[in-house]
Amino acid sequence: AKFPSQVQSEWLRQRLLTYPPKQGRGNSFMDPVFLSRTPEWGSVEITRAMLDLLQGALKIGNSDNTAIQEDKRFCPSRFLVRSPPGSDSTKIPPVDHFLYVSESCMPVVTAKELFSKISDPNISWLNARHRTEEETPNNKYEDDQFAGINRRIPGQYRWKGDQWVLLARRHASSI
Structure with a gap:
């Protein structure tokens, strides 16, 4: 989102891009920090935002993210509205x-x-x-x-x- 702090919908806030969670003592309970490029119309920031979205989407269904998947605030599956038909909800296929x-x-x-x-x-x-x-x-x-x-x-x-x-x-x- 261009202005993540202005997003009112809780459903949408759960699906905003975030920076990776900080690791270490005391950081596990920190709220997610939202990633925003604040693009203007026609700016190169739009391309950078699209690349950020692509990076996040490539993680959906990727088994390498097991540590992040434990925290639902950062889990790539949070972007899914529903699980694909005929799939086990714990094993999400890659996009x-x-x-x-x-x-x-x-x-x-x-x-x-x-x-x-x-x-x-x-x-x-x-x-x-x-x-x-x-x-x-x-x-x-x-x-x-x-x-x-x-x-x-x-x-x-x-x-x-x-x-x-x-x-x-x-x-x-x-x-």
Whole structure:
């Protein structure tokens, strides 16, 4: 959340991203510290927030998190609304797709159509373009957007994409 301290819903507060719990004496009862990038529209902070979400989602169903899973405030399964059908609630399978959407855009297909298209674990969807491509507008807005990218990253590696992204676990794990 952009402003986690302003979230009123207890259900939603339980699902906010947090920093890892502090280990050591006396720290086990500390409240979670919420992670927020406070992004502005079109800022690189949105990308950083998306990477934070991806890191958290990759932990769901990962058996390496047994110490964290003991504390429900930090357990990756807290993000699940319900357990997948036909699964043991103690053994949560890993997430196989990661879908990013924007709060201001709406899909033009039904949920059934969407899920039929994304059922292949080897397919990801990302609409990205390089600054030098013909379809990329050449104007002040684009200059401002690309100027926010660190200059230490060589130009050939600077790409810009829409916020709507679908990643299969195979592709997401390599980020």
